[in-house]
Amino acid sequence: MAHHDENLTWYEKWSHKIEEKGFTFTVLAFVAVAIGSLIEIVPFFTSDVVDEIELVKPYNAKELAGRDVYQAEGCFYCHTQMIRPFKWETDRFYGSAYSNEYQYSKAGEYVYDHPFLWGSKRIGPDLAHEAAANKSEQWQKDHLINPQKVVQDTIMPAYPHLYNEKNTVDVRQLKANMKGLRMLGVPYSDADIAAADELAGVTKGDALVAYLQKLGRDLKK
Amino acid sequence: MEERIDFSRDNQIVRLWVLSTIVYGFAGLLYGLLVALQLVVPEMNLAPYFTFGRMRPIHTNGIIFGMIFSSIFATMYYSFPRLLKTPMWNHALSHAHFWLYQLTLVGAVISYHLGYSQSREYAELEWPLDVLVAIWWVILSINFFMTLVIRKEKHIYVAIWFFISTIVTIAMLYIVNNAFIPTGLFKSYSVYAGTTDANIQWWYGHNAVAFVLTTPILGMMYYYLPKHTKLPIFSHRISIVHFWSLIFVYIWAGPHHLLYSPVPDWAQTLGMTFSIILLAPSWGGMINGFLTLTQAKEKLRTDATLKFLLVAITFYGMSTFEGPMMSIRAVNQLSHDTDWVVGHVHSGALGWNAGMAFTALYYLVPRLWNARLHSEAWAETHFWLATVGLLLYVVTMWASGITEGLMWREIGDNGQLVNPNWITIVSQLTGLRWGRALGGLLFFSGFILMAVNLFITMSRKGEGFVETDLREGA
Ligand code: HEM
Numbered sequence: 213m214a215h216h217d218e219n220l221t222w223y224e225k226w227s228h229k230i231e232e233k234g235f236t237f238t239v240l241a242f243v244a245v246a247i248g249s250l251i252e253i254v255p256f257f258t259s260d261v262v263d264e265i266e267l268v269k270p271y272n273a274k275e276l277a278g279r280d281v282y283q284a285e286g287c288f289y290c291h292t293q294m295i296r297p298f299k300w301e302t303d304r305f306y307g308s309a310y311s312n313e314y315q316y317s318k319a320g321e322y323v324y325d326h327p328f329l330w331g332s333k334r335i336g337p338d339l340a341h342e343a344a345a346n347k348s349e350q351w352q353k354d355h356l357i358n359p360q361k362v363v364q365d366t367i368m369p370a371y372p373h374l375y376n377e378k379n380t381v382d383v384r385q386l387k388a389n390m391k392g393l394r395m396l397g398v399p400y401s402d403a404d405i406a407a408a409d410e411l412a413g414v415t416k417g418d419a420l421v422a423y424l425q426k427l428g429r430d431l432k433k
Numbered sequence: 434m435e436e437r438i439d440f441s442r443d444n445q446i447v448r449l450w451v452l453s454t455i456v457y458g459f460a461g462l463l464y465g466l467l468v469a470l471q472l473v474v475p476e477m478n479l480a481p482y483f484t485f486g487r488m489r490p491i492h493t494n495g496i497i498f499g500m501i502f503s504s505i506f507a508t509m510y511y512s513f514p515r516l517l518k519t520p521m522w523n524h525a526l527s528h529a530h531f532w533l534y535q536l537t538l539v540g541a542v543i544s545y546h547l548g549y550s551q552s553r554e555y556a557e558l559e560w561p562l563d564v565l566v567a568i569w570w571v572i573l574s575i576n577f578f579m580t581l582v583i584r585k586e587k588h589i590y591v592a593i594w595f596f597i598s599t600i601v602t603i604a605m606l607y608i609v610n611n612a613f614i615p616t617g618l619f620k621s622y623s624v625y626a627g628t629t630d631a632n633i634q635w636w637y638g639h640n641a642v643a644f645v646l647t648t649p650i651l652g653m654m655y656y657y658l659p660k661h662t663k664l665p666i667f668s669h670r671i672s673i674v675h676f677w678s679l680i681f682v683y684i685w686a687g688p689h690h691l692l693y694s695p696v697p698d699w700a701q702t703l704g705m706t707f708s709i710i711l712l713a714p715s716w717g718g719m720i721n722g723f724l725t726l727t728q729a730k731e732k733l734r735t736d737a738t739l740k741f742l743l744v745a746i747t748f749y750g751m752s753t754f755e756g757p758m759m760s761i762r763a764v765n766q767l768s769h770d771t772d773w774v775v776g777h778v779h780s781g782a783l784g785w786n787a788g789m790a791f792t793a794l795y796y797l798v799p800r801l802w803n804a805r806l807h808s809e810a811w812a813e814t815h816f817w818l819a820t821v822g823l824l825l826y827v828v829t830m831w832a833s834g835i836t837e838g839l840m841w842r843e844i845g846d847n848g849q850l851v852n853p854n855w856i857t858i859v860s861q862l863t864g865l866r867w868g869r870a871l872g873g874l875l876f877f878s879g880f881i882l883m884a885v886n887l888f889i890t891m892s893r894k895g896e897g898f899v900e901t902d903l904r905e906g907a
């Protein structure tokens with residue numbers, strides 16, 4: 213580095229100065245990362261980046277309980293919930309059950325999703341429109357308990373514990389969850405939350421299936 | 434110069450971080466191997482605690498936040514005092530950082546097995562553990578910046594630039610991304626929803642790649658490379674230009690994870706554009722490292738530390754070429770959600786990150802335990818096991834990713850999907866996924882060999898270590 217001392221470029225001269233000033237250096241390093249962050253994030257709060265879709269309703273108590281199970285089991289590491297606007301995706305993921313505009317994923321479908329569960333790896337098929345697959349509750353249950361029995365050669369893990377009679381929805385936690393989400397803007401009424409009481413004794417598996425059958429249901433033709 | 438300052442208390446904390454690197458490296462790679470096997474032998478999923486969905490985050494977090502972070506912290510606590518010519522400001526804080534970090538990691542492993550997860554990639558920790566992370570990050574920051582304040586060396590060296598940027602930016606990312614409301618001791622929800630949540634989470638996720646898996650690793654490169662070869666960095670001009678452009682550009686690139694999603698087009702286009710630009714500053718660092726290293730190229734043959742530096746820098750160049758390509762919409766159409774992404778991840782992870790961690794370990798252990806490395810030949814074997822394992826991993830995942838990407842999209846003359854049955858496609862990938870597991874096994878075996886080599890070296894503590902000057906004859 214020393215060999216160019218006589219003819220330093222402007223940025224070397226500039227750098228030499230701040231290379232000796234810890235505070236200035238740190239502030240500039242922060243400014244450098246703050247700029248892009250502000251520009252890419254702030255508009256999400258100041259402008260309407262989401263077209264709301266009237267038809268999309270929040271998860272009811274049972275579906276939300278199921279969503280929590282989906283999160284706890286880490287299903288999203290294998291299943292995406294985001295259908296891209298390509299024929300090969302909409303054909304595969306039940307596009308014919310939807311009007312043209314809803315065949316692929318829209319921002320308005322996810323407004324109640326805290327957090328989003330789009331995933332980044334499709335080891336199993338996408339589930340955003342699972343409701344349109346028209347599988348029965350019994351099919352879903354059998355598949356969760358022993359996937360290989362239902363779908364030959366599948367690599368999905370078996371989740372028999374979800375149907376263990378003692379492994380039921382924690383109603384108290386569920387109500388706390390719904391109240392929390394209400395604070396974040398999900399429009400739950402007191403009655404919606406009280407409905408959680410009816411879930412005492414319902415297995416986590418049943419809740420999970422209710423969630424799966426909600427995915428993509430609201431927009432189906 | 435170095436002799437006049439007492440580094441003994443700092444060395445003590447670095448030794449702990451070295452051990453921590455080895456322990457989490459072992460655990461993280463083992464979990465990687467197990468999840469790789471679960472994808473070909475589904476019976477290896479043992480519900481409820483040992484399924485793929487619960488073990489995968491232990492693999493990713495264990496390696497990134499366990500092994501790689503530990504190697505970064507080892508380097509920070511080793512290099513700060515030496516580059517700033519003063520011991521760390523406060524040793525109690527150094528220890529507090531270490532032990533609170535350990536508590537977090539152990540909590541992470543247990544809570545993931547139990548199914549407590551915020552379900553956002555690389556930010557899965559439930560909120561009590563997040564709070565713990567925030568506490569030790571503040572502790573690290575105070576200790577570091579105070580050391581900077583009391584430094585005896587006026588000039589701040591390049592490696593420190595990268596560490597400054599790391600410490601500041603991670604604080605910003607972590608706070609913004611972890612805005613949640615707790616609804617129970619082990620349950621919380623992100624305050625953001627849907628597309629906004631996705632945008633913020635991938636701003637964070639991508640910049641975890643930038644400020645955990647890249648900037649501090651470059652800091653490590655800028656420290657070990659000249660220290661070990663006793664050669665100056667090739668070009669200070671490149672250092673200046675690529676440092677500032679790298680951190681400025683990286684932060685914009687997050688939306689390349691969200692191409693063709695419902696996130697607004699302007700955000701996607703910004704993400705794509707900046708990702709392509711990112712090739713330049715990334716390669717600036719790669720070239721600077723590479724040209725420094727080639728000045729010592731005749732020593733590559735004899736020295737395992739240098740070999741791992743070579744692997745690291747090469748795969749840094751590789752993955753930062755591949756990444757911008759995958760950010761182009763037309764390519765991402767094919768690669769998104771496939772094993773190709775996993776291949777990309779691991780060429781960066783096994784080559785660049787683990788490669789640099791190994792460099793650090795081979796450099797630090799003999800110096801800190803004052804004993805000669807037990808066996809250079811074993812280190813050489815480790816190098817080959819790692820390189821072959823890594824290549825096998827990456828090549829099988831390219832093949833598998835492109836295979837599945839093409840099979841998903843194939844439409845016949847009748848206008849219908851050629852492979853409507855998902856399992857037909859999955860079955861096609863089995864052989865390649867076995868190949869990946871084999872690659873992982875080789876890589877893991879190399880790691881074990883290294884660990885034994887280092888433990889034997891440690892057991893000879895005090896026998897004496899003589900620095901070889903690589904500039905002198907081979
Ligand atoms: C023995 C070596 C390793 C093996 C066998 C292995 C295996 C795996 C497997 C099977 C997955 C899941 C892929 C999927 O979902 O389809 C994975 C994901 C991942 N691994 Fe590894 N891994 C290894 C080493 C590493 C290292 C050293 C790192 C980091 C420094 C790492 C970081 C990651 C990350 C970030 C992911 C998530 C990728 C994504 O979401 O696309 N792995 N690994």
Ligand code: HEM
Nearest residue numbers: 332642646689690708711753756757759760769778781782
């Ligand atoms: C110029 C630099 C880079 C660019 C532009 C870039 C770009 C990308 C792109 C486009 C994806 C795929 C997103 C998707 O379709 O889902 C990706 C995934 C990923 N990259 Fe890179 N990459 C770069 C360097 C690196 C490096 C050096 C690493 C270090 C290990 C890395 C780690 C990852 C990880 C962990 C993921 C997977 C995220 C997930 O889905 O979980 N990348 N990157």
